[in-house]
Amino acid sequence: QVQLVESGGGLVQAGGSLRLFCAASRRTWQRPVIGWFRQAPGKGREFVAAITWSGSTTHYADSMKGRFTISGDSAKNTVYLQMNSLKPEDTAVYYCAASQRIGIQVSEYDYWGQGTQVTVSS
Numbered sequence: 507q508v509q510l511v512e513s514g515g516g517l518v519q520a521g522g523s524l525r526l527f528c529a530a531s532r533r534t535w536q537r538p539v540i541g542w543f544r545q546a547p548g549k550g551r552e553f554v555a556a557i558t559w560s561g562s563t564t565h566y567a568d569s570m571k572g573r574f575t576i577s578g579d580s581a582k583n584t585v586y587l588q589m590n591s592l593k594p595e596d597t598a599v600y601y602c603a604a605s606q607r608i609g610i611q612v613s614e615y616d617y618w619g620q621g622t623q624v625t626v627s628s
Contacts, residue, residue: 508533508617510540510602515622518592524624526587528602534617535559537604540585541615542576544598544624551601553610557585565608592626599623 514526528540541556555566555576564576573592578585585602600622603615 507531508537508604510534510604510617510619512600512602512619512622515600515624517625517627520593520626520628522592522626523588523590524592526589526600526602526622526624528585528587528619530583530585530602530604532583534583534604535580537606537617539605539608540578541603541605541609542585542587542600543603543612543615544596544600545621546595546598549598551612553612554600555587556605556608556610558608563608565610567610589624592624594626594628597624597626 509531511529542554543551545551557564557576559580575588602619604617605615
C-alpha cells in the first residue's frame with residue numbers, strides 16, 4: 507500500500523528552525539519523486555520543494571531557496587524538509603506527496619499524506 511505520513515511540525519518563533527519528516531511505504535518507491543507542499547488558511551496548496559529518491563535531483567520554489575533544504579534517505583524510506591529562518595508567513599499545513607516526475611503542480615502528485623501543522627509566531 508502506498509502511504510505517506512508527515513511529522514515534525516510544531517510551534518516555533520520567527521527565525522527558528524524545524525525539520526519535517528515524510529515517512530513513505532516501500533510501495534511509494536514506484537513513484538520516484540517526493541514533493542513537499544504547504545497550505546495556509548484560506549489559500550491554495552503551493553509547491554515547496556521536490557526530490558528524487560536517488561537524491562540526484564532537487565527543485566525548490568523561489569521563496570524557499572536558501573532557507574529550506576530537502577533531502578532523502580531511501581534506506582529509511584524517509585524524506586526530510588529542513589526549514590530555517592522561519593517566518594510567520596511560513597505558517598501552514600505541510601504535506602508530502604509522491605509523483606512520477608519533478609513538478610510544481612498539485613495535479614502532478616497522486617499520493618498524499620495527511621499533513622503536519624507548522625506555526626511560526628512573530
